[in-house]
Amino acid sequence: MNRTPLTTHPAGRASVRIIAAGIVVGFCYWASSVVITLLLSVLLAYFLDPLVEGLERLRVHRILGSLLAVLIMLALLGGLGWVFWDRLTHFAEDWPKYEGVLREAIAGVRERVEAFERRVSELTPERPSGRPIVQLEDRPSSLLLRGLGSLYVFLLAVSFLPFLVFFMLVYKHRLWHATLQLFPASERTRVKHALDDINAMLRSFVVGNVLVAVILGLVTSLFFWLLGLDYPLLTGIASGFLNLVPYLGVVLAWIPPLIIGLAQLKSWWIFFTVIGVLGFFHLIAINVLVPALVGHKVHLNALAATVALLFWGWLWGGLGLILAIPITATVKVICDHVEPWRPIGRWLGA
DSSP states (O other): OOOOOOOOOOHHHHHHHHHHHHHHHHHHTTTTTHHHHHHHHHHHHHHHHHHHHHHHTTOHHHHHHHHHHHHHHHHHHHHHHHOOOOOOOHHHHHHHHOOOOOOOOOOHHHHHHHHHHHHHHHHHOOOOOOOOOOOOOOHHHHHHHHHHHHHHHHHHHHHHHHHHHHHHHHHHHHHHHHHHHHSGGGHHHHHHHHHHHHHHHHHHHHHHHHHHHHHHHHHHHHHHHHHHHHHHHHHHHHHHHTTTTTTHHHHHHHHHHHHHTTTTTTOHHHHHHHHHHHHHHHHHIIIIIIIHHHTTOOOOHHHHHHHHHHHHHHTTTTTHHHHHHHHHHHHHHHHHHHHHHHHHEEEEEE
């Protein structure tokens, strides 16, 4: 009796891959609080690891060095939080002044939109009376639940993140060795090179972007102070950090100063000056600071980066925009070291 080997049809393999990808995406969505917390912990661990390694060179035990690094991080975050909380408290007290101006501006825009709609309705034929009109009801409860979900993710991250970062720093070498042991001996050299490239890429990305954000925040704050805006430090740092969002940052950075300027600045040319200067800062950051401080470790083409921002932003919201680039860059590094996936890596970096 002849036995023929079983072969898998290419369409069947493609279906399995699609199903597996759907399972991964579904897991990332339903377990978003856990996955986001782990990814943020990994990024912070890569950011603090140079400090721990420096303390090790000074003959400080890695456990003590990791504890000091986490405590320094918490102290800095607590100090910045206290400063910003003080500024936010004063801003909340002055919010009615800005709220009234914003309401007037929104009312003016709404009147123009309604006038435009009336003109369009006059030009279009009337709707048949017998045709039903379907109206979609707003569901504020779903928006409320989404807000509560975001708050839950934030509280979960704040609670577990310091401990995760500490353990990742302490057991870095053991985890590194254990990860290599998961693969056959013949593949461990390639896996080690891939892990080294991921390590260099993530460290360069995190440290470089933090330095760029600090520089942008300070320069933008100084510009707003010279312009005479209220709350220049709070507005400048918020605008500077928003300016780092790829592609969207140049527009998002306008929002904080324009909200403050509506109640304070009376001339339209100042608004255009703010937009122009912030656009100039964005160009300098993207074309000078990011290549110099982040380097060429994160090599993604514009289309891949945009699709990543759209997908992870849709999946996880604001945190997805923060994690989109490092996740996609990590996928590219893995694809570059796996022979069947190299065409995907070349497409991501084309």
